[in-house]
Amino acid sequence: MEILVSVQIFGSQTTMATTLKDAVARKPVLATIRLIVPAGAARPAPPVGPALGFYRLNLMAFCKDFNARTQKYKAETPMQVTLTAYKDSTFEFVVKSPSxxxxxxxxxxxxxxxxxxxxxxxxxxxxxxxxxxxxxxxxxxxxxxxxxxxxxxxxxxxxxxxxxxxxxxx
Structure with a gap:
């Protein structure tokens, strides 16, 4: 079964077909969190701990993954992180380079x-x-x-x- 999804991007209307399986597979988003964390220095203390703990996310998993992704950068380099938290307490994040x-x-x-x-x-x-x-x-x-x-x-x-x-x- 296909569902037509209407998306409005920059004022233009686009219609695309998606399957019911794809529509159901998307997780409901709880929050989008933006942080600036020094490279290789993420730990469950502020500012990371309170920001992620509020949404009951696994702090240690985020810290380990973030530190592994940013180990090639010089220490104390401010990295911009956009984290998407889902309602099932899972998350995904994207690490951007410094400003x-x-x-x-x-x-x-x-x-x-x-x-x-x-x-x-x-x-x-x-x-x-x-x-x-x-x-x-x-x-x-x-x-x-x-x-x-x-x-x-x-x-x-x-x-x-x-x-x-x-x-x-x-």
Whole structure:
């Protein structure tokens, strides 16, 4: 038996056929939790413990799996995690790379961005830095569809809003 499912994406209506088996196989979602956890440092203490414990999820399973997935990153690198908790106390999570702002701060060697971006420049980076950050971000699950050029434009915009000047050569 097939069921027609109507999905609205960005204003356009799409209809797709799905089987009853596929529709029943989907688990009911309890919550979507977003966390920022240092790489390789997940433990059942705050902030992870209270966030996951509230939904009665297995803290140790998450910590072990997260630490295993992020062992290739340098310690204390802030990793963005999107965790989907289901009503049967199971979960799935996606680990994203650090934010563009974090990469820009590290590349520029600064602690904080400019308090007056556009007026006070705190540092400068080359287009090569921007390209390298774009290549790293392209490995993110949500950025795979974007071209390197589009990511570079986005990174340059973020740098400008932080008071970091992008130059051709230093």
């Amino acid at each position: 563009v702002a974090w990469f820009l701060k590290k590349a520029a060697g600064i602690e904080t961005a400019s308090s007056r971006p556009g007026h006070v420049m705190v540092s400068s980076l080359t287009l090569r830095h921007v390209y390298e950050i774009a290549k790293l971000k392209q490995s993110d699950p949500y950025c795979k569809h974007m071209s390197v050029e589009a990511l570079c434009k986005s990174i340059i915009g973020t740098a400008n809003s932080m008071g970091i000047e992008i130059v051709k050569d230093l």
